[in-house]
Amino acid sequence: MADAKVIPFDEGERRSRRAAAAEPAPEAAPTAVPEASSEPVEGPAAGWDATVTRGLEFLRRRLTGDYEVDDFGFDQDLTDEVLLPLLRPVFERYFRVEVRGVENIPADGGALIVANHSGALPWDGLMLQVAVRERHPAERRLRLLAADLVFQLPVVNELARKAGHTLACAEDAQELLERGELVGVMPEGFKGLGKPFAERYKLQRFGRGGFVATALRARVPIVPCTIVGAEEIHPMVGNARTAARLLGLPYFPVTPTFPWLGPLGLIPLPTKWTIEFGEPIATDDQPSEAAEDPMLMFQLTDQVRETIQHTLYKLLVARRSVFF
Numbered sequence: 001m002a003d004a005k006v007i008p009f010d011e012g013e014r015r016s017r018r019a020a021a022a023e024p025a026p027e028a029a030p031t032a033v034p035e036a037s038s039e040p041v042e043g044p045a046a047g048w049d050a051t052v053t054r055g056l057e058f059l060r061r062r063l064t065g066d067y068e069v070d071d072f073g074f075d076q077d078l079t080d081e082v083l084l085p086l087l088r089p090v091f092e093r094y095f096r097v098e099v100r101g102v103e104n105i106p107a108d109g110g111a112l113i114v115a116n117h118s119g120a121l122p123w124d125g126l127m128l129q130v131a132v133r134e135r136h137p138a139e140r141r142l143r144l145l146a147a148d149l150v151f152q153l154p155v156v157n158e159l160a161r162k163a164g165h166t167l168a169c170a171e172d173a174q175e176l177l178e179r180g181e182l183v184g185v186m187p188e189g190f191k192g193l194g195k196p197f198a199e200r201y202k203l204q205r206f207g208r209g210g211f212v213a214t215a216l217r218a219r220v221p222i223v224p225c226t227i228v229g230a231e232e233i234h235p236m237v238g239n240a241r242t243a244a245r246l247l248g249l250p251y252f253p254v255t256p257t258f259p260w261l262g263p264l265g266l267i268p269l270p271t272k273w274t275i276e277f278g279e280p281i282a283t284d285d286q287p288s289e290a291a292e293d294p295m296l297m298f299q300l301t302d303q304v305r306e307t308i309q310h311t312l313y314k315l316l317v318a319r320r321s322v323f324f
Helices: 011-022 044-064 076-094 123-135 148-152 156-162 170-178 189-193 210-218 241-247 262-266 288-292 294-318
Strands: 098-100 111-115 142-146 182-185 222-228 274-277
Touching: 044 076, 076 123, 076 156, 111 123, 111 170, 111 210, 111 294, 123 142, 123 182, 123 222, 123 274, 142 170, 148 156, 170 182, 170 210, 210 222, 210 288, 210 294, 222 294, 274 294, 288 294
Parallel strands: 098 274, 111 182, 111 222, 142 182
Antiparallel strands: 222 274
16 A cells, blocks of 8 residues: 655654644534525415404404495305305306407496396306406495396395395495496396297397486486306206296296206306497586486387397497307
8 A cells, every 4th residue: 555645844844733633623603593584475375374364363253253244135244255256267267258448438426337137147246246356456346236036045145245245126226326436237037037049149129218317317327238158057948937926036047057957057157258348428518307208218228229239239240159
């Protein structure tokens, strides 16, 4: 084995090394502990934390009664924290609703939104409510006018009131409009909701024009609204009138899936929707007695109906597919 090569030191270097060896060794510097970051947590963990915090705060408000309900029964806290979050995935992912012309809805003040109605079950009203809240720059709330039957059904009655819906009567509608609320009405009523699939996208009669009189009295604009996609969610191929009469319903829909599949038949088909808001029709330029003029009411009612029907045809021609 070869010896290691020895490199000689001079005397001065030896003394320096001995002196250094005799001195006490310096203490090791303490290891630096990284400070806790003040940066906010990002990613899925942050979203989960925010959701939990918001949920706990909601429960605190419910338990302590720290929330408000207006004289129509509208519970804004419950709607924002529970009902709308439940409907949002249906709106965005299931029906994939495309919203157009939302800028035609006033940023503030009262307005009456008039829409077509269809689909056997009133999903269109719920999606319209989400569209206004989620897509309008001012995140406005829509107060829908609902039929008497809605407020006669257990559970549905309470949920409808808490979501901001109210009875379809002129007095309630006018009071909400004068308060500066957005009010939604679907004048076709059950005639539109329960029409046969063969008559899809053909508007039914708009009643006697009561919604026009309400808008004239409150002096608020009328915004026509067209909904495409709801007609196909429950293709109504028949109406079991005997069953409807026994149950006290305006119609009993027979579709390719209901009642044959039981409750599963109530699941709507995942059609692709479009909701378009037309240009508002002003009413504040009319004389104060305009609401008593039947000819003017008929003219405005027909104008709104024709606007919606024309937009339906336009959207249907441009539509590529029912589901895409």
